[in-house]
Every structure is written in C-alpha cells, then in structure tokens.
Amino acid sequence: MSASTSTNTRPIPIPRPSASVVIVNGRNEVLLVHRNPKARAFGGVHVFPGGNLDKKQDASLPVTAIRETFEESGLLLASSTEQSASYLPSDTELDEARHAIHQQKMLFQDFLTSHNLEADVQSLLPFTQWITPPYAPRRFHTQFYVAFLPEVAPTGFSSGEKQERIPKPDGGQEVVEARFVHPRKALAECQQGKITFMPPQYYILSTLVDILQGDVNTLEQRSRVETLSRGLFGRMVINPRPLHAGNTEGYTILTYEGDETRGGSKGRLHRALVKAEKGGITSEITLQRNFDVFSEIEPQALKEPSKL
Structure with a gap:
C-alpha cells in the first residue's frame, strides 16, 4: 500500500466488490494462502482466501467467499441437501472441479447441485468491511467473514499445510501454498519478517489473537467472535x-x-x-x-x- 496520493489526471478506480473468509479450525488455527510473488495484486503476501464477486458464478458475497476458498485451498464449505446422504466428492473430484471452476469451465453452483450440496453461507459471520484507499491503482471493497470448522462439515483440506499452485486460465499461478496457522504464530512470523500481511489481515488477526487463546477452539471463544460479528465491530466499514x-x-x-x-x-x-x-x-x-x-x-x- 503506497502512501502517495493520486494525480489529477488519473481517474480514481471504483472499488470492486469482493469477499474473504477467515476460517478457524478446531485448533484455533486460521487458513492463510500465500499469493504468488509475481501476481499482479498483493504479490507474495499472505491473505485469507477470497476474491472478487463473479456475477456469473456468485449469487452473493458469501458465495464468493466460499467459492474462492474452494478454488484457492481445496476446502469446500458446503453441506448435503439430503438428510440421509452419505456420499461426498472424492479428493480427485474436488481437485478436478476446483480447477474447472477457476478456469470458468464449470459453474460452482452446477458442481454443488450435481453432488446434492449447498454452500454453507449461514456459517459465515460478517467481520468488518475494508475499502482500498483512492490512491491505489487497483481498489476493492471487501467484506470479511469468519467461519468455524467445528460448526460446519468441511470437505477437503482443513489442517496442516498444502501446496497449491492454482493455474489461471492463462497458465499462470495465483496461489502457491495454503496452510493453517495459529494467529499468534502468524503475527510473530510477520513481525520477524518471515511473511507479509496487508493492513486488513493484520488488523483482523490482531483482533482474533486475543480471543482464540490456546490450541483448542471452545464454545466461549466462538460466542465472543459471534458477539463482535453481531455488534458494531462486525458492521464497521474501514477506509x-x-x-x-x-x-x-x-x-x-x-x-x-x-x-x-x-x-x-x-x-x-x-x-x-x-x-x-x-x-x-x-x-x-x-x-x-x-x-x-x-x-x-x-x-x-x-x-x-x-x-x-
């Protein structure tokens, strides 16, 4: 993020609507994805999975957050629409689908419907919005969410580390790896210069680290995060x-x-x-x-x- 102001000759870009989700697993670790250092935007930065609203793919911003999480990490926040259903997509089917969806060869909703699944939009707790400053060449209006894996039945990647290297339609790579890490460790790595965050991610992790104490996620901790989400904090629009x-x-x-x-x-x-x-x-x-x-x-x- 540069501190320079925009010139009078350059029009101020309109922020693109986007969504990102902080996924917390049972060990109070959060999912981070490492963007390719050569990426056009936020190269080399560690972020929560997310991306821009795609009107062809997404009925809402929560769906954007869930779809982008699936594409970038392989973690699918979805539940069966059939009470007695026991079938879930295999890892191979998940990998094939996420690549096809990322390359616009398949609609996310079609994939869910074909497996009797629906996106777990109700599991996403609003957790501030951020708008990129006017002087930035690329701007986003991002709705952040928090979701707890103990509260949903995820399919796919949900702990540890995973090498991703997601291909773009042009053959490039957007995300080079994904991993679950405790907020305190993530912030320590940032302070040591091992990884890089942008201000929104640093702010949200700094808020969660005081709540997600210890290595076991508890009902009380989830309740405190839900309290923030329902209150003034969750509705803040930060410019x-x-x-x-x-x-x-x-x-x-x-x-x-x-x-x-x-x-x-x-x-x-x-x-x-x-x-x-x-x-x-x-x-x-x-x-x-x-x-x-x-x-x-x-x-x-x-x-x-x-x-x-």
Missing part, C-alpha cells in the same frame, strides 16, 4: 486514510474510522503505522487501537464513506 504528520521515520500513519482525526473523541487511536516496500507491499505494521472492540466502539466509526 484507511494516510495522516500527514511530519517526520514518521519512513512510516505512513493510516487512520481508520473512529480515530481522533476521523471523528473519534480526543485521544482515541484507531490507526496503524505502516512501512511499505516498492510496489506498495507492506513490510512492517503496528496497530494502534486503544479502545475495547466489544464495548467502546463509537457510533461515528460506522459512518458510511462519502467518497469511495
């Missing part, structure tokens, strides 16, 4: 904006809704210190949030942006 604040030693200060500079009360910090490399890829992030996300979110944090 990062750079704060021009003198010498910041190479860091950009990105402010979020509800910061003291964005309508929040005096002393309220809702921002991140970000250092970016060439191409806008984040190399260092520090989240500054001095309020409780369960009880201290101010209403102005929910204001819809006047400009996208």
Whole structure:
C-alpha cells in the first residue's frame, strides 16, 4: 500500500466488490494462502482466501467467499441437501472441479447441485468491511467473514499445510501454498519478517489473537467472535486514510474510522503505522487501537464513506 496520493489526471478506480473468509479450525488455527510473488495484486503476501464477486458464478458475497476458498485451498464449505446422504466428492473430484471452476469451465453452483450440496453461507459471520484507499491503482471493497470448522462439515483440506499452485486460465499461478496457522504464530512470523500481511489481515488477526487463546477452539471463544460479528465491530466499514504528520521515520500513519482525526473523541487511536516496500507491499505494521472492540466502539466509526 503506497502512501502517495493520486494525480489529477488519473481517474480514481471504483472499488470492486469482493469477499474473504477467515476460517478457524478446531485448533484455533486460521487458513492463510500465500499469493504468488509475481501476481499482479498483493504479490507474495499472505491473505485469507477470497476474491472478487463473479456475477456469473456468485449469487452473493458469501458465495464468493466460499467459492474462492474452494478454488484457492481445496476446502469446500458446503453441506448435503439430503438428510440421509452419505456420499461426498472424492479428493480427485474436488481437485478436478476446483480447477474447472477457476478456469470458468464449470459453474460452482452446477458442481454443488450435481453432488446434492449447498454452500454453507449461514456459517459465515460478517467481520468488518475494508475499502482500498483512492490512491491505489487497483481498489476493492471487501467484506470479511469468519467461519468455524467445528460448526460446519468441511470437505477437503482443513489442517496442516498444502501446496497449491492454482493455474489461471492463462497458465499462470495465483496461489502457491495454503496452510493453517495459529494467529499468534502468524503475527510473530510477520513481525520477524518471515511473511507479509496487508493492513486488513493484520488488523483482523490482531483482533482474533486475543480471543482464540490456546490450541483448542471452545464454545466461549466462538460466542465472543459471534458477539463482535453481531455488534458494531462486525458492521464497521474501514477506509484507511494516510495522516500527514511530519517526520514518521519512513512510516505512513493510516487512520481508520473512529480515530481522533476521523471523528473519534480526543485521544482515541484507531490507526496503524505502516512501512511499505516498492510496489506498495507492506513490510512492517503496528496497530494502534486503544479502545475495547466489544464495548467502546463509537457510533461515528460506522459512518458510511462519502467518497469511495
């Protein structure tokens, strides 16, 4: 993410609707996919599975999140439509289908219907929206979700590590691997410079790490995440904006809704210190949030942006 502003000659791109899902397994590990370093957008970055809304494939943003997760990792969040059904697609059938869907040779819904499956859209908990700043050359309006594997019956990849190398229609590679990792380990790897996150992923992991304590997912932990999803936090639309604040030693200060500079009360910090490399890829992030996300979110944090 670059801190430079757009020029007057370049029109501001309209954000593309997209969706991403944070999948939590029974060991409190989250699914991360590693984007190809040569990818056009977010090359080399670790992200949650997700992508752009495809009107040919997706009836809704939750379906987008589920389809993209299937394409990128092989994990299928779907349930049988028949109570007595015992048949599930084999690993070979899953791999063939996800490649065909990714290459637009098969409709995701047709694949589900042919196996008496339906996407588990009800399992997805809204968990903030993020809009790429106006100065970025490619912009997205992304709805993030959280889903817990103990609450659904996943088919396919659901733990450990997996090499993916998904082919694009042009023969390129989009995702080079997928793995489940605990938020605390993922954040530690980021701080050590081993992996890279963009601000939304870092923000969401920093929120979840305080809840997903230990290596066994509990009902109480799921309940706390659901509380956030149903409350003001889950409805936040976050529009990062750079704060021009003198010498910041190479860091950009990105402010979020509800910061003291964005309508929040005096002393309220809702921002991140970000250092970016060439191409806008984040190399260092520090989240500054001095309020409780369960009880201290101010209403102005929910204001819809006047400009996208």
